[in-house]
Amino acid sequence: MLRDITIGQYYPVSSPLHRLDPRTKLAGTMLYLLSLFMTDRLTGYLIATVFLFTVIRLSRVPFRFMVKGLKAIILLLALSVSFNMFLTPGRELFRLGFISITYEGLFTAAFMAIRLVYLVLGSSIMTLTTTPNALTDGLEKSLGFMKRFGVPVHEIAMMMSIALRFIPILVEETDKIMKAQTARGADFESGGLIKKARAMVPLLVPLFISAFRRALDLSMAMEARCYHGGEGRTKMKPLRYGKNDRIAYVIVIIYFIVMGSTNLLPF
Amino acid sequence: MKMIEASHVFYEYVQRDENDNIEEVSMALKDLNLSVDKGSFVCILGHNGSGKSTFAKLLNGLQLPKEGTVLISGMDTREDSSLLAIRKSCGMVFQNPDNQIIANVVEEDVAFGPENLGLQSDEIVRRVDEALEKVGMSAFRMKSPNMLSGGQKQRVAIAGVVAMKPECIVLDEPTAMLDPSGRRDVIRTVRELNKKEGITIVHITHYMEEAVYADRIVVMDDGKAVMDGTPREIFSRVEELRELSLSVPQATELAHELRKEGLPLPEGILTMEELLQYLVPLMKNKGTGGGKNA
Incomplete structure (x- = not known):
């Protein structure tokens, strides 16, 4: 789903x-x-x-x-x-x-x-x-x-595009964690709203941990490829x-x- | 000048508790000395915690040594001013292919490095073309990385490094999360880059079969380089490797066991083909001589 x-x-x-x-x-x-x-x-x-x-x-x-x-x-x-x-x-x-x-x-x-x-x-x-x-x-x-007013435009745009890239990956991961927990008897389907919300907690914790780990990995990979912010960066396909x-x-x-x-x- | 020159390198991980008190200090590298020639293909072996990944991160200034120096083409990784030049000349490929692809389209990801170098658009396009060609991923140029297999993603990651025209590529267990066919593709790509482009390769792995193709193997244990030599030399020392809880390639192991049983096989057989070359004549001799065991 x-x-x-x-x-x-x-x-x-x-x-x-x-x-x-x-x-x-x-x-x-x-x-x-x-x-x-x-x-x-x-x-x-x-x-x-x-x-x-x-x-x-x-x-x-x-x-x-x-x-x-x-x-x-x-x-x-x-x-x-x-x-x-x-x-x-x-x-x-x-x-x-x-x-x-x-x-x-x-x-x-x-x-x-x-x-x-x-x-x-x-x-x-x-x-x-x-x-x-x-x-x-x-x-x-x-x-x-808006850069002139101190708005980090480049950083926000970079975050948006990274978020877009990672949404499907995190969705897949959520699916995996859900299945792993269902296999061990967790129940995400039954019960009222509160019970369902409570069932999500053990799902969110591992998801967050893995998201942070990915973020660390990714930032390292970006640095390794000479990323140093928007200054002096060019574009392959400039608008x-x-x-x-x-x-x-x-x-x-x-x-x-x-x-x-x-x-x-x-x- | 050497591509990589690490001398007397120490590195430690400090673990702190909530109050910032030091809980545990573990030495990842202890007086490591290692240099790599330009154009060579070096494989670094070692079990988990031997310090091989830490070493990789020192090679392009992602981490700095606590003591000692790491020189990349003569540039000190501790100099802030040469950091970009170091990262440009010594690219890096990591273990998890998903966590190192930045863009949503293959070609844009390959362009990420050159864009950071501030190159002109047409030069970037040229480099992306070339890099994708070299890793055999040109057909996937407009695809989303999410549609690719692990091996393909890893080749895209390699292309991303190649597009920066590095002199050296450090690969930190690039095949650990791949299936056998993906692993083969990645290894083939890396070997081609070494042979055809003359790019220095430092390949960190714990698959012994992959180490066979290197010019030189360095075995690390407990933060030090404990063995250093050609694959043939290293894999002749089967018992020593076992003590370091490392295995040897299957063919080498079989040859070693057969030798122990008294078959006249040389040490340091690396591949199945080689082993067959020695075994087939032996069997034939047996066949004509005794006739019983044939």
């Missing part, structure tokens, strides 16, 4: 979107998310829809992979929709006992739902088309200016903006401006 966890959700196909610089995709996603909150006109939502589905087509990722990400927010979605629907005052549409549904409520609920769904879809496009490594690289480079990135930036910025100006429209 533990092996089913996938890290990142990169979908390996070749598409113009996959080939974009991770920084472009990060910035584009940020602007897209912002744009969703800038408009409250129908036209705005229409433009956002067209934009989103064009990008999805461009990414060549099957739509059902996108929708997978939505499962996680179903509860949140249901809650916010019903709150908006039932609690917005305005012209009453119909009444069911003490619950009344208004026109305004219906609209806000629908828009809220669309916003949330588009938020999730938009950010999954980024994670589906960018490898976790590229993402870390992109973050390191675009947040590089470079290409022609496509410039085009993408222009498109996103135009889209952003259009979205902002929809508020001037009557509907």
Whole structure:
């Protein structure tokens, strides 16, 4: 069961979107998310829809992979929709006992739902088309200016990529320890929440010990290969903006401006 | 100039309790003297706790000797300023393949060393190509290390060191966690690097079969080098090795036992092929002479 966890959700196909610089995709996603909150006109939502589905087509990722990400927010979605629907005052549409549904409520609920769904879809496009490594690289480079404020950007990025590398290894190890302990009579399945949580303690202790041991080993191996922090370090594949990135930036910025100006429209 | 020159090296592990009081001091190396020529293939044997892993870590400044000096191509490991140069010229491969691979893609891991050296991107790409080619892992370049077998991971780790263009590679029990076929691949790779590239190899192991291929074997016990010689010389001293709780290669052991039973076999037979070379004529002679035991 533990092996089913996938890290990142990169979908390996070749598409113009996959080939974009991770920084472009990060910035584009940020602007897209912002744009969703800038408009409250129908036209705005229409433009956002067209934009989103064009990008999805461009990414060549099957739509059902996108929708997978939505499962996680179903509860949140249901809650916010019903709150908006039932609690917005305005012209009453119909009444069911003490619950009344208004026109305004219906609209806000629908828009809220669309916003949330588009938020999730938009950010999954980024994670589906960018490898976790590229993402870390992109973050390191675009947040590089924060070094001046004493934020250890390189170190954090390095930690992120090492964490990504070790998650599957530690998952496998957890599985192994679990089996070893089940073989000696440990019970991880039955009992209530507290009992289950308690059963995890003898699992966590060896797991932590081994994680620390691995950390020591790894730091030694890194030192042995001349690692001495981010200073003076070069990259095999340094991030470079290409022609496509410039085009993408222009498109996103135009889209952003259009979205902002929809508020001037009557509907 | 020697590749490695360790003279009068002492190293101790200090174990402290919670209050920082010294609980136990164990000497891992006691007056160790050892030098390694450039281009040679040296195998270091010894049972657990003989100090061989500690010695390995002294060779690129991961640990510093308490007394004595370790010189790598004439550079003192205690000099902070030469530490990077030492680590560049004397690379290291560790036992656990999982705990020394840093990146999520094979080629990025191989690039890690050259990136730390601050090389230009195109030079890094060239070195990664070359290194992967040399260890025969080019086909796996874009794969995740998690998809590889132990032997393949270990070859990636070797490629990571090769990409830094070292003069010497120290391998600390690189095959201890591998299956037989992975072990064979790693040994073949290491031998090729020694023969074709002229890289000095210091191979620490406790598999006797692997030591057969070395130019020279050093046996360590209790923090000292107690035996030093060619594989043939070392493995002729079967009884001495046994006293150090070390075994000898299977063929050597069989030959030794047969010799004790009175068969005219020379000492220091290392491989099965060699043993057969001596045994087959003996059997044939017996066959024509007595006829009974054939």
